[in-house]
Structures are given as C-alpha cells and as structure tokens.
Amino acid sequence: MVCKYDLVLFDLDGTLSDSAQGVQDSLEYALKAMGKPVPNLSDRSIYVGPPLLDTFRNYFKLSPEECDKGIALYKQYYETNGILKNYQYNGLEKLISTVRKNGSIAVVSTSKLEAFAYRVLEIIGLDNYFDAVCGSNLDGSRREKADIIRYAMEKVNITDSSHIVLIGDTVFDTIGAMETGCDFIGVTYGFGKKEQMAAKGCTKFSDTVDGLYNFLFE
Incomplete structure (x- = not known):
C-alpha cells in the first residue's frame, strides 16, 4: 500500500x-456579553469552518468595531472553556x-x-x-x-x-x-x-x- x-x-x-459545541458556546458567550441577540445556531456549517471574522461580520452582521470586540470575547471564553469540548x-x-x-x-x-x-x-x-x-x-x-x-x-x-x-x-x-x-x-x-x-x-x-x-x- x-x-x-x-x-x-x-x-x-x-x-x-x-469541536462544534465548544465553538457554539464561545459564540453565544461573546454575543451575550455584548448584549446582542443570539440567533439560531443549529446549522453548524455556518460557523464551524469559516474564519471567525467572517462569522461575526457576515452572519451576525456586526460592525468592524463590534467584530473586533466579539472576536476578543470569543477567544477569551474559548481559550479556557470552549477548547475543552473537542x-x-x-x-x-x-x-x-x-x-x-x-x-x-x-x-x-x-x-x-x-x-x-x-x-x-x-x-x-x-x-x-x-x-x-x-x-x-x-x-x-x-x-x-x-x-x-x-x-x-x-x-x-x-x-x-x-x-x-x-x-x-x-x-x-x-x-x-x-x-x-x-x-x-x-x-x-x-x-x-x-x-x-x-x-x-x-x-x-x-x-x-x-x-x-x-x-x-x-
């Protein structure tokens, strides 16, 4: 062979x-921390795979400044919690x-x-x-x-x-x-x-x- x-x-x-559950949990944390509504995240193909910036910008429809904040919050949660769900x-x-x-x-x-x-x-x-x-x-x-x-x-x-x-x-x-x-x-x-x-x-x-x-x- x-x-x-x-x-x-x-x-x-x-x-x-x-890794889907950890990614989903981290996204939900970031959105809630920003006071943003959490959309239906059941279709994991939308956010597991594409670059993180694309998810915040294109799917969550956030401004550039909000994207930066959301990504920072995501990383904060993922680094200590979400990453463990792999x-x-x-x-x-x-x-x-x-x-x-x-x-x-x-x-x-x-x-x-x-x-x-x-x-x-x-x-x-x-x-x-x-x-x-x-x-x-x-x-x-x-x-x-x-x-x-x-x-x-x-x-x-x-x-x-x-x-x-x-x-x-x-x-x-x-x-x-x-x-x-x-x-x-x-x-x-x-x-x-x-x-x-x-x-x-x-x-x-x-x-x-x-x-x-x-x-x-x-």
Missing part, C-alpha cells in the same frame, strides 16, 4: 476534531500513522488560530502525529484556506501542488484546494454540506475516516 500524495493536509474542525473522530491515529509510514508528510491546515490548533491536538490526543501545524495568525492575517495551504507548502518545502491533497469538511476547504491546485477529499462526517462542496468542484467524498484509505492509497 503506497500513499498517492507527497503531502496530506488535514483540516481540523470537522475533520480531525468534533473530541477526536475514531480511526485517525491509524490513518495518519499509515500516511507517514509510507514516507508522506502529514500537516494540519486550519483557519483556527495556530496556537489554539496546537492545544486542540493535545486535547484530542493527536499532538504527536503531524509533521507540522499551520493555522491563522493572531493579527487576523493568513485566515483564508488558500493562504494557509501555501504556508504549509512553504513550511515543508513542497512546491508542486499536484502532489498534495487536502482533506476537509466544508466549502471553504474546497475553495482553498481549488485555488491552490491541490486535490481535495470532502468528508461528510463533519459540519459542512456535501452539496456545497460538490458545487465548488469536489468529486471525492468519504462518509467515514476509514473511507479515506480508498482515496489516499494504492
């Missing part, structure tokens, strides 16, 4: 970690180990703050399974998925995107992969919607972690 790719990128929320999807240790045993590089590629990403990996027990962890910056830069993919490529010194695959669960992951020329596998066990990923060009889908073997190895 040989891995088809030199570099395998893994999204975090909804791909490696079931749970690993079954079967990932074996999958990632198999990728690396085949000589391929495994990297986390997430829109989450990089510092938070490291902590989440510790909480779900995957902190020793990756060659690198790539996330967004505290100053709000490097938040789009395409930028994070390029950053990951630079970090591990791989320039040919045709030898790279991103595994993710949202349309934002799909767009990032398409913009950078990477292959993409959409997982449907996360929070995104299959039809949205398909509309942006995704043709490979896996309903389970075990189903990823069929796409990664030959």
